[in-house]
Amino acid sequence: MSVINSRTVVAPVVFNFETALMSSHHDLAIAKSLFDDFRALVLEERQALLQSIAQIPLDREALRRRVHRLKSSAGFVGADRISQAAAALQExxxxxxxxxxxxxxxxxxxxxxxEFLGLSSFENAFKLTR
Known part of the structure; x- marks a missing residue:
C-alpha cells in the first residue's frame, strides 16, 4: 500500500492499465495478449494455491518459488494487487x-x-481503470 499522507492509505489497484501499456511498449494488441495470458495463468495458479493450503508445512520452498514467479508476472502486466499480495506471502x-x-x-x-478473475476481459479492465 502507498501512503499519501499520515492518515490516508491507498490500496493497490486490481489492474494498472498504464503498467500494462508500458510493458507492451504502448501496443494495445500486445497489452491485451499479456492480459489474456496472465488471466489464464491466474486461473491455474488460483487452483494450485488452493490445493497447497493443506501442504503449507510440507513444502514451503516450492510455494515460495511459485509465489515469486506469480509476483513477477503480476508486476509486469499491471496486476498490482496480486503483486503486492504475492510479495507479502513471499516475505x-x-x-x-x-x-x-x-x-x-x-x-x-x-x-x-x-478479484482479478472478476475482470472478464481486457476491455472490461480498461473501462474500470478509466
Whole structure:
C-alpha cells in the first residue's frame, strides 16, 4: 500500500492499465495478449494455491518459488494487487518462524487472484481503470 499522507492509505489497484501499456511498449494488441495470458495463468495458479493450503508445512520452498514467479508476472502486466499480495506471502515464507500463520497470508493472495478473475476481459479492465 502507498501512503499519501499520515492518515490516508491507498490500496493497490486490481489492474494498472498504464503498467500494462508500458510493458507492451504502448501496443494495445500486445497489452491485451499479456492480459489474456496472465488471466489464464491466474486461473491455474488460483487452483494450485488452493490445493497447497493443506501442504503449507510440507513444502514451503516450492510455494515460495511459485509465489515469486506469480509476483513477477503480476508486476509486469499491471496486476498490482496480486503483486503486492504475492510479495507479502513471499516475505512471510522467508521468515523462519512463520509456519503457523501462513494460511491467512496465502488466502489474501487467493482473494486477490479471484478479484482479478472478476475482470472478464481486457476491455472490461480498461473501462474500470478509466
Amino acid at each position: 512471510h515464507l522467508l521468515m523462519s518462524d512463520s509456519s503457523g500463520s501462513t494460511e491467512p497470508v496465502l488466502r489474501a493472495l487467493i482473494d486477490a487472484l479471484q
